[in-house]
Amino acid sequence: MKASLWLLGTVFLLSSAHTLGLRRCLIAMDMRHVGESFQQIKGAIQAQDTFQNVTILSASGTLHSIKPLDVCCVTKNLLAFYMNRVFKDHQELNPQILRKISSIANSFLYMQKVLQQCQEQRLCHCGEEAANATRIVHDNYNQLEVRSAALKSLGELDVFLAWIDRNHQGTPAS
Amino acid sequence: MPPPRPVPPRLVLPLAALLCLGCGEPGTVLPSPPSVWFEAEFFHHVLHWAPIQNSSESTRYEVELRRYGTGLWRPVSSCSQTPVLSCDLTMVTLDLYDLKGYHARVQAVDRGRRSDWTVTQTRFSIDDVSLTVGSVELEIRDGFVLGKIQPPRPKAAPAGHTYERIFPQFHEYEVSIRKVPARHEFTNKKVNHENFSFPIPGEFGEFCVRVKPAVTSRTNKGVWSEEVCFLLAAKQYFTGTNLTISFALVLLLCGALALRLYLHRRQKLPAVLVFGKPHPFSPVGQLPRPETRDTLHAVDEQAFAKVSPELRNSELHGSTDSGFGSAKPSLQTEEPQFLLPDALPQAGGTLRKGDPPDPESSCSSASTDSGICLQEPRWVPQAGGQEHGGQEDSGIGLAHHSEGRTEDELCGSGGGHVGPLEPEAAEGEDPAAVGFQGYLKQTRGTEEQAVTAGCLEEEASSADASVPQLRMCPDAQEAWPPPAVDKGYLKQDPPEATLAPLGALAGQWNPAAEEWSLLGVTSCGDLGTAEWSFARDPAPLGVAAPGGLLGSFDADLVTLPLISSLHASE
Numbered sequence: 001m002k003a004s005l006w007l008l009g010t011v012f013l014l015s016s017a018h019t020l021g022l023r024r025c026l027i028a029m030d031m032r033h034v035g036e037s038f039q040q041i042k043g044a045i046q047a048q049d050t051f052q053n054v055t056i057l058s059a060s061g062t063l064h065s066i067k068p069l070d071v072c073c074v075t076k077n078l079l080a081f082y083m084n085r086v087f088k089d090h091q092e093l094n095p096q097i098l099r100k101i102s103s104i105a106n107s108f109l110y111m112q113k114v115l116q117q118c119q120e121q122r123l124c125h126c127g128e129e130a131a132n133a134t135r136i137v138h139d140n141y142n143q144l145e146v147r148s149a150a151l152k153s154l155g156e157l158d159v160f161l162a163w164i165d166r167n168h169q170g171t172p173a174s
Numbered sequence: 175m176p177p178p179r180p181v182p183p184r185l186v187l188p189l190a191a192l193l194c195l196g197c198g199e200p201g202t203v204l205p206s207p208p209s210v211w212f213e214a215e216f217f218h219h220v221l222h223w224a225p226i227q228n229s230s231e232s233t234r235y236e237v238e239l240r241r242y243g244t245g246l247w248r249p250v251s252s253c254s255q256t257p258v259l260s261c262d263l264t265m266v267t268l269d270l271y272d273l274k275g276y277h278a279r280v281q282a283v284d285r286g287r288r289s290d291w292t293v294t295q296t297r298f299s300i301d302d303v304s305l306t307v308g309s310v311e312l313e314i315r316d317g318f319v320l321g322k323i324q325p326p327r328p329k330a331a332p333a334g335h336t337y338e339r340i341f342p343q344f345h346e347y348e349v350s351i352r353k354v355p356a357r358h359e360f361t362n363k364k365v366n367h368e369n370f371s372f373p374i375p376g377e378f379g380e381f382c383v384r385v386k387p388a389v390t391s392r393t394n395k396g397v398w399s400e401e402v403c404f405l406l407a408a409k410q411y412f413t414g415t416n417l418t419i420s421f422a423l424v425l426l427l428c429g430a431l432a433l434r435l436y437l438h439r440r441q442k443l444p445a446v447l448v449f450g451k452p453h454p455f456s457p458v459g460q461l462p463r464p465e466t467r468d469t470l471h472a473v474d475e476q477a478f479a480k481v482s483p484e485l486r487n488s489e490l491h492g493s494t495d496s497g498f499g500s501a502k503p504s505l506q507t508e509e510p511q512f513l514l515p516d517a518l519p520q521a522g523g524t525l526r527k528g529d530p531p532d533p534e535s536s537c538s539s540a541s542t543d544s545g546i547c548l549q550e551p552r553w554v555p556q557a558g559g560q561e562h563g564g565q566e567d568s569g570i571g572l573a574h575h576s577e578g579r580t581e582d583e584l585c586g587s588g589g590g591h592v593g594p595l596e597p598e599a600a601e602g603e604d605p606a607a608v609g610f611q612g613y614l615k616q617t618r619g620t621e622e623q624a625v626t627a628g629c630l631e632e633e634a635s636s637a638d639a640s641v642p643q644l645r646m647c648p649d650a651q652e653a654w655p656p657p658a659v660d661k662g663y664l665k666q667d668p669p670e671a672t673l674a675p676l677g678a679l680a681g682q683w684n685p686a687a688e689e690w691s692l693l694g695v696t697s698c699g700d701l702g703t704a705e706w707s708f709a710r711d712p713a714p715l716g717v718a719a720p721g722g723l724l725g726s727f728d729a730d731l732v733t734l735p736l737i738s739s740l741h742a743s744e
Binding site: 031032035036039042043046047052053054055058059063064155158159162163165166 | 240242243244245272273274275277295296297299300301390391392393
């Protein structure tokens with residue numbers, strides 16, 4: 001009896017710890033590796049973006065105003081945005097750039113699986129602000145021609161990665 | 175000559191246009207800067223560009239900035255018509271750390287002419303900011319150099335926009351130590367906190383320290399700080415801790431020496447108790463040689479009397495090489511009471527009473543065999559027997575002439591005979607027993623071990639403990655007349671003697687008439703088997719004598735409970 005109670009208590013504690021850790025589950029991930037991969041192709045990708053007066057992720061208030069409770073949901077939605085639309089719509093001819101993009105895509109896939117656990121634990125609540133931010137991103141993407149939109153979205157990966165680094169590893173600046 | 179004709183008006187403008195080609199219209203002919211880029215530190219964002227070709231003193235530059243996602247280029251008034259090749263755009267890019275991006279462009283201007291705009295190739299963002307430190311403070315304390323790193327505190331940073339807030343975690347610093355004046359010898363170490371320490375280098379002189387920050391979760395580059403130097407003098411090694419430790423060590427050392435001296439004095443013996451030098455140690459001589467039989471050991475016969483027959487007759491006491499299949503040392507080495515003491519040196523090895531047994535004269539392969547050797551109870555008849563001179567234990571001791579005796583002396587009619595056949599009857603002892611002094615007892619087998627034990631016990635308790643005495647046991651005596659040789663010993667007649675039937679010899683013992691010769695046949699050269707003769711108690715027929723030695727014996731001898739080993743030399 002005592003052993004079973006002890007076991008249950010241990011399982012509960014471990015689950016709690018795991019759950020709490022999932023809120024910052026991206027902290028343990030090596031984001032530096034993803035950032036280095038993007039830095040190597042950043043100049044080439046952004047130089048092809050001819051629509052500098054349009055942004056998909058950096059629109060005023062899109063990501064900057066996201067609250068901590070919505071961070072998991074927004075992160076999950078943006079990961080899905082890149083995996084389901086940007087990486088698929090972009091047609092890269094340069095093999096070196098394509099290799100780096102593939103590496104980034106694999107890292108995003110891993111991040112999606114980690115966040116899936118958060119969602120199963122009901123720790124990834126999607127509020128109205130998170131939904132609005134996700135919708136704005138998709139709307140901005142839809143306003144451009146697909147190839148230009150995909151190219152611009154790739155060029156804005158530094159913004160997305162910086163936002164993940166700030167929201168999953170420390171308090172926001174503002 | 176006639177005067178030149180004036181240019182017609184319709185050709186003035188084209189001519190003027192041709193002459194003004196080299197004048198440079200604004201923005202059309204002036205080359206643009208080759209490259210434009212940002213160099214930024216924490217809240218210090220500077221745009222740089224390369225000069226145009228064939229620039230002059232009148233060349234100036236214009237800078238404009240555009241935030242990513244907006245369509246408007248905004249001129250930077252602080253850098254308008256600047257002659258320099260850089261422009262500080264910090265104040266117009268403060269929201270950079272809010273995940274904003276910027277593009278900047280530069281145009282050359284010279285005497286109304288303007289070049290094309292040159293735009294930065296990549297979007298300026300927080301990833302392009304190089305990390306620095308504000309300052310490094312060093313303090314020497316207790317043998318350590320304590321360092322404290324201050325984060326940057328730029329004046330342009332708005333309130334709340336601190337380094338720790340923008341980069342809250344995963345701070346890492348690389349610390350480099352250089353000894354002056356070497357410029358390329360560094361000792362680097364990484365620390366994860368603004369406070370660090372390292373032990374004082376084991377050298378005197380000046381040392382310089384610099385620090386480079388990093389954030390492990392980001393790709394931002396770090397910039398080495400300015401060097402901070404400190405001087406290590408000799409006095410700095412004499413800290414309170416070092417002095418205390420040194421003093422304690424000195425005290426411990428003195429105490430140990432004093433204690434040692436004190437103990438040494440106490441252990442010193444008085445002069446009267448000082449003994450002389452010990453004999454030189456000879457490792458070789460000290461080595462135990464279990465097989466040697468040269469060492470005499472006084473044996474306590476009483477103690478020996480308690481030895482069980484089984485033990486006596488155990489394999490441990492067996493002969494080493496008797497031809498009976500035993501390789502054990504002879505009993506003589508452990509039961510010197512049964513040995514023939516010093517037989518050879520005495521022209522026959524008569525063992526007189528009082529003479530201590532001579533283990534060295536026991537049967538052994540290399541020792542001087544003095545007589546008939548005692549063997550282990552069981553034996554295997556062996557054709558050919560054992561040769562004299564090397565056998566461990568033949569049962570019948572070999573008359574070695576290693577003592578200087580010749581074979582003739584040993585085996586001849588004269589003095590070569592092995593004592594102790596002198597009866598010494600005057601002493602009141604059983605002549606047979608006396609006669610057997612000097613002979614090594616040999617027991618036949620298990621059926622005789624009991625008898626032998628009794629005999630041994632009686633012998634061991636004899637008055638003269640130093641003289642191994644052999645005498646007939648009562649039981650044995652009942653079976654047959656006391657033989658001249660108790661239990662298996664054979665009398666060896668002088669060379670002219672012949673083998674006499676057992677029956678003739680049984681019960682008779684004429685020590686005067688019989689001359690015993692030692693051992694063995696094999697030791698006596700030509701004597702060979704022909705020299706064998708039975709003693710009072712001839713060997714039983716159970717003994718497989720070599721050759722036809724026993725062939726002439728009387729059949730009654732078979733029943734004699736005697737065991738002897740005969741070694742006949744071929």
